[in-house]
Amino acid sequence: MSLLTPTIRPSVVGRLNPVAKLAVALIVSCALLLSIDWVSAGVALLLEAVLLLWCGLSARQFWLRTAPVWIAAPMASITTILYGEDSGTLLWQFGFISVTEGSVQLGLAIGLRVLAIGLPGIVLLATTDPTDLADGLAQVLRLPSRFVLGGLAGLRLVGMFIEDWHSLTLARRARGVGDGGGVRGATRRFFGPAFSLLVISVRRGSKLATAMEARGFGSEEPRTWARPSRVRAADAVLVGIGFLIAGTAIGVAVWAETWRFILA
Amino acid sequence: MPPPSSFTPARRPQIRAVQIRARNWGWRHAGRHNQAVSRLDLQIEPGERVLLLGASGAGKSTLVHALAGVLGDAEDGDETGCLLVDGRRAAEARGRVGLVLQDPDSQVVLARVGDDVAFGCENLAVPRAEIWPRVRRALAEVGLNLPLDHPTSGLSGGQKQRLALAGVLAMQPGLLLLDEPTANLDPGGVIDVRDAVVRSLDHSGATFVVIEHRVEVWQDVVDRVIVLDPAGGVLADGATREILSSQGERLAQAGVWVPALPPRFPTRHPISHRQALLSAEALAVGRVPFGRRTASVVAEGITLDVCAGTATVVTGPNGAGKSTLALTLAGLLAPAGGTLRASDSFAAGIKPAPHRWRSKQLLTRIGTVFQDPEHQFLAASVRDDLLIGPRALGLSVAEQNIRVDELMHRLRLDHLADANPFTLSGGEKRRMSVATVLATRPRLLVLDEPTFGQDSRTWQELVTFLAELLDEGTALVAVTHDAQFVSALADEEYRLGTPDPIRLEAGAL
Numbered sequence: 001m002s003l004l005t006p007t008i009r010p011s012v013v014g015r016l017n018p019v020a021k022l023a024v025a026l027i028v029s030c031a032l033l034l035s036i037d038w039v040s041a042g043v044a045l046l047l048e049a050v051l052l053l054w055c056g057l058s059a060r061q062f063w064l065r066t067a068p069v070w071i072a073a074p075m076a077s078i079t080t081i082l083y084g085e086d087s088g089t090l091l092w093q094f095g096f097i098s099v100t101e102g103s104v105q106l107g108l109a110i111g112l113r114v115l116a117i118g119l120p121g122i123v124l125l126a127t128t129d130p131t132d133l134a135d136g137l138a139q140v141l142r143l144p145s146r147f148v149l150g151g152l153a154g155l156r157l158v159g160m161f162i163e164d165w166h167s168l169t170l171a172r173r174a175r176g177v178g179d180g181g182g183v184r185g186a187t188r189r190f191f192g193p194a195f196s197l198l199v200i201s202v203r204r205g206s207k208l209a210t211a212m213e214a215r216g217f218g219s220e221e222p223r224t225w226a227r228p229s230r231v232r233a234a235d236a237v238l239v240g241i242g243f244l245i246a247g248t249a250i251g252v253a254v255w256a257e258t259w260r261f262i263l264a
Numbered sequence: 265m266p267p268p269s270s271f272t273p274a275r276r277p278q279i280r281a282v283q284i285r286a287r288n289w290g291w292r293h294a295g296r297h298n299q300a301v302s303r304l305d306l307q308i309e310p311g312e313r314v315l316l317l318g319a320s321g322a323g324k325s326t327l328v329h330a331l332a333g334v335l336g337d338a339e340d341g342d343e344t345g346c347l348l349v350d351g352r353r354a355a356e357a358r359g360r361v362g363l364v365l366q367d368p369d370s371q372v373v374l375a376r377v378g379d380d381v382a383f384g385c386e387n388l389a390v391p392r393a394e395i396w397p398r399v400r401r402a403l404a405e406v407g408l409n410l411p412l413d414h415p416t417s418g419l420s421g422g423q424k425q426r427l428a429l430a431g432v433l434a435m436q437p438g439l440l441l442l443d444e445p446t447a448n449l450d451p452g453g454v455i456d457v458r459d460a461v462v463r464s465l466d467h468s469g470a471t472f473v474v475i476e477h478r479v480e481v482w483q484d485v486v487d488r489v490i491v492l493d494p495a496g497g498v499l500a501d502g503a504t505r506e507i508l509s510s511q512g513e514r515l516a517q518a519g520v521w522v523p524a525l526p527p528r529f530p531t532r533h534p535i536s537h538r539q540a541l542l543s544a545e546a547l548a549v550g551r552v553p554f555g556r557r558t559a560s561v562v563a564e565g566i567t568l569d570v571c572a573g574t575a576t577v578v579t580g581p582n583g584a585g586k587s588t589l590a591l592t593l594a595g596l597l598a599p600a601g602g603t604l605r606a607s608d609s610f611a612a613g614i615k616p617a618p619h620r621w622r623s624k625q626l627l628t629r630i631g632t633v634f635q636d637p638e639h640q641f642l643a644a645s646v647r648d649d650l651l652i653g654p655r656a657l658g659l660s661v662a663e664q665n666i667r668v669d670e671l672m673h674r675l676r677l678d679h680l681a682d683a684n685p686f687t688l689s690g691g692e693k694r695r696m697s698v699a700t701v702l703a704t705r706p707r708l709l710v711l712d713e714p715t716f717g718q719d720s721r722t723w724q725e726l727v728t729f730l731a732e733l734l735d736e737g738t739a740l741v742a743v744t745h746d747a748q749f750v751s752a753l754a755d756e757e758y759r760l761g762t763p764d765p766i767r768l769e770a771g772a773l
Contacts, residue, residue, distance in 0.1 A: 156374075156375065156417075167634060170591060170634075174632040176627040176652070179624075180622065207371075210329075211373065223388075
């Protein structure tokens, strides 16, 4: 398994068009960014949780991939509760830290929001092959192929960065500048190889560009696509579900009178 | 994922081979004073197979890039005269010409084997239904029997070069250009790539131009040799055998590997008593993969002594762990198992385990020359870079200067003192990487593929220099695929026997 060729288990989500997945993630995020209240985020999260059962990731993969969100959400929540804008009854005070009914609600709303936006985003990306995404962006959304394929080819160089970095740090040790010097030495040891890595990467990039050009890439002529990227009924259904989640979340929040339109 | 399709071996459409004509053609790269190529008059007929030779800097690569239409436009350089591919300007003949470059790593475009081969066809707007049969045919032709969705990242260098060749062949070019396609490959990979090229040419009848220092590989394949003159124009042009005998001496001096004129081996003066510097017992070597904590072992059960004045070469197939062993012996990686101990005289008062030594303590004990010289360059000029080691040792300024001047002279780097190491030629980079290490006079020198991709002149200089160091009592450990290097220098050969895991995996799939 690697960044560019992830092992994706055959699943409903795995077969969907990446562009449809991207659309859903965007629809839900936009809807949830319009307001800061815990009801809309909570409803969206609840509906998503049902859908995540079909996401095609094993439990281990799911928790591993989404770990950052599970860490970020409570952190954002606690910070807001402690330091957020105060309103309503004062619940607890310690120095300049004050916890009020309002800040608890706000903290809850923010924590749920991070989860409701982050989880589907990560899960949808984790079940998407970068090559398929590029195909979709170029064929379905008609983004310029130069831009999309250039980006995709560049992504392949990331794996080489890691190899290069490893060699560069070993080489520094071999040349007598691998340790010592306190904080200044440590800073130098980071920026020195970083600069070399930049030089080496730029050269690799330009070689790759020449190789791509030699295979007819980058001309003004139209090109064909070996792998068709099609939008099927299931993709339309997925986008529909996206709208449904967004709509329900907003509807329930408005009904519960917790909806606070940010721009108002 | 490619759509499933039934593969019917369609008859190959007749490929029209390309004719090349140069009339007083020249090119100067933007920002350079000297012409890369000048006053070139040349005609290559359709279907001819040509080996393009010349000293480094004679403009071979520039010519081949121009033929492939990837030199760029007026912004990238000045063109004089005309260079025609089938009567049209080369830049307009894209798609008629296929080019394979030297570096296997920077030619892979996409993540899967099938997609990568299809890339060129897509750019030429070949209809989808025709692309996949072409991809399968091209892969079969280069002998790469891998599933279409096999990831490209795990391929060996030879496999990557054959993949690049397949990507070009699928475009069905009338002219196949190869720019040192096998310089970075192990001997097995070289033969695989050469045979794949011959097979495809026999099929297609395309015109063929190859640049390669190692004449031996291609001499029986081509029917004409063209030697470019660094001063401009063509130095010699004619039948392979004839040119190699009339120009052999001159070519060999310019760094070309002429089979009839192999480089001379230096005379060694082996020392009589063995004094071990490092002893490995049941040593296991491996790297810690990114994001993991424990090393994944690539080779184990290694028992050997590294002795003063003795050259130990490590050989074996790709993936057997040669480089990892070298880096472990060099004290850069921790052993994954077993023991590696320095003798008391070698450790000279510090701990016996080399990987626990401090970076500065390594300097006078073990010097490492990396496979890619660019990885070990630290400063913006050759001279400053060479001074880093002696300065870290705390030598007096006078002593620093003496050492560096002597090294630059000995390795013919004097005239490059102020040049940026990254801008040097391949041979200069190699000499420079050896010099950086020797400035601190380590008692053990560890080299990873020191002769990889070098021309015969640099090879000769390097081997002679290493022989001198051995006679002075320096210990040498070298990882190499180069059989001539082994015969010239090796006192002991340690063969890592694990078969190539990539090939095994590929065969099993």
